[in-house]
Amino acid sequence: MRKGKIQKDIKMPSMTKIRLFRRLLLGWYKNNGRIFPWRNKSATNYELIIAEILLQRTRAETVAEFYKDFVKRFPSWKKLAAARERDLSVFLRPIGLWRRRSRSLRLLANLISRRNGKFPRHREEINALPGVGQYIANAVLLFCYQKPQPLLDINMARVLERVFGPRKLSDIRYDPYLQYLSSIAVKCRKPRELNWAVLDLAAIICKDNEPRCNNCPLKIICSYRRKTITYKSKSGLLK
Ligand code: SF4
Secondary structure, rough: HHHHHHHHHHOOOOHHHHHHHHHHHHHHHHOOOOOOOOOOOOOHHHHHHHHHHOOOOHHHOOOOHHHHHHHOOOHHHHHHOOOOOOHHHHHHHHOOOHHHHHHHHHHHHHHHHHHOOOOOOOHHHHHOOOOOOHHHHHHHHHHOOOOOOOOOOHHHHHHHHEEEEEEEEOOOOOHHHHHHHHHOOOOOOOOOHHHHHHHHHHHHOOOOOOOHHHHHHOOOOOOOHHHHHHHHHOOOOOO
């Protein structure tokens, strides 16, 4: 997404606000980030990418319950490619869509194990892999090639929209504002941590129905909170 084109069409937040967003979030994450096995310093690229595939449409706490056993049973793309459907189903059935997930996981594992466990480097080639959408392609670039890419899902979208303002299109994959904003937001020295920080804030503080703004590290820069306070004060709800 090119900066010049986006800025011509859509008003983007200032870099000062984006820098503050990164700083406040990373500061909060240091003491409040969730601990998951795939976030260990020793996690391999295989373990990181498998985690992201399992996390799609599934709560992190649910994946954490079986993740260690999963990587013990299938410790590499090669072992995963050779997995029998009924062995995979033990892990995937509880998280839904298990037949579809198992099919695309084995197809992907087959391909990657034939490449000696290495993903392609270029986005077009990554996108062409079975079962790989924008989110997983970004995860591959982020974890395997240290590119600052956003793990943009509905949770990250919610935080960004509340802090910076709403998107224009309903599908986050095609919304140019969110796509550009998320890519700039994670463009820092610690893109992994920044991504995890946003996702953790969405899970712990900036919840869908009940944002806990008073406990939020971003409250001083958040548009949603400012509007809520203005509305409450105008309608006499703030004493
Ligand atoms: S201040 Fe409230 S709405 Fe804004 S990011 Fe924090 S929890 Fe979410």
